[in-house]
Amino acid sequence: MSFPLTGVSSSATYSYNTQVNDSEAFIKFAKKGNTKKILELLKQGIGINTTDCHGNTALMEAIYNYRTDTAKVLIENGADLNMQNNLPFGKTALINAVERDLEDMVIALINKGAYLDIQDISGQTALIKAAQHGYTTIAKILIANGANITIKEKTKVSGLMIPGEYGRNALMIAAQNGHAEIITALIEKGASLDEKTEGGDTALTLCIESCSTALFSRDGYIQTAKALIENGADINIQNNRRDTPLILAKRFRIGEIVQMLKDKNALKYPENPRIDYMDIE
Numbered sequence: 001m002s003f004p005l006t007g008v009s010s011s012a013t014y015s016y017n018t019q020v021n022d023s024e025a026f027i028k029f030a031k032k033g034n035t036k037k038i039l040e041l042l043k044q045g046i047g048i049n050t051t052d053c054h055g056n057t058a059l060m061e062a063i064y065n066y067r068t069d070t071a072k073v074l075i076e077n078g079a080d081l082n083m084q085n086n087l088p089f090g091k092t093a094l095i096n097a098v099e100r101d102l103e104d105m106v107i108a109l110i111n112k113g114a115y116l117d118i119q120d121i122s123g124q125t126a127l128i129k130a131a132q133h134g135y136t137t138i139a140k141i142l143i144a145n146g147a148n149i150t151i152k153e154k155t156k157v158s159g160l161m162i163p164g165e166y167g168r169n170a171l172m173i174a175a176q177n178g179h180a181e182i183i184t185a186l187i188e189k190g191a192s193l194d195e196k197t198e199g200g201d202t203a204l205t206l207c208i209e210s211c212s213t214a215l216f217s218r219d220g221y222i223q224t225a226k227a228l229i230e231n232g233a234d235i236n237i238q239n240n241r242r243d244t245p246l247i248l249a250k251r252f253r254i255g256e257i258v259q260m261l262k263d264k265n266a267l268k269y270p271e272n273p274r275i276d277y278m279d280i281e
Helices: 016-032 035-044 058-064 068-076 093-099 104-109 125-133 136-144 172-178 180-189 203-211 221-231 246-249 255-263
Strands: none
Touching: 016 058, 016 068, 016 180, 016 255, 035 068, 035 172, 035 203, 058 068, 058 093, 068 104, 093 104, 104 136, 125 136, 125 221, 136 255, 172 180, 172 203, 172 221, 180 221, 203 221, 221 255, 246 255
């Protein structure tokens, strides 16, 4: 449904107090999905990209609060799709839509030209968020529309080092969370299988380590490891702790992955082993 505006002047002005009060009301109406009030304030001349104290626009708040009809009205009337908030952490409307698992909203934003590869403060993109949460359809939509599959998270935020597992890309994060279908989509798009995090881990080693702590089914992790191994992931690569995939799989007693690696003739001992390796016979 379209709600076009007519006769709205972008140069309309208010007194300072009126403008502040209307800005607060505008954001509030977006949160509540009150499209009628949103349109009234736009006709009065309020800036469609006005923000709250955290840098959130009406579009961001509408999406965050699942007010998709209101969000679509804001998009149709020229809301900036690519602004980033201050809190929480430099998110865009698209990132909000991904985190809320709003497929139609993601499509609407892409169709209107939203940038796909904007990174939040931690360096995560919309695709990385989809890979993290296991939103397969959204991940495939982003990939099909050209999202960059090589971008990695940042390893420093505000001057502070993040733990060594960071510096992950979408493939690594999908592997770490056992999202096999997303892994397959990324591989089909040409994702590099042996990129490393700051800690030297690859998608395969991250998958194995996370499989060891899975609270419920390990199936997603097993299928993820299978996809990576069958598509040529380096099965003898070492992380910074000099662990190989086979060492990890044996240590954590993940028999299915151990067998996959043995079937591919993984080395029993790495070329540069740690002296405290347990026997992995």
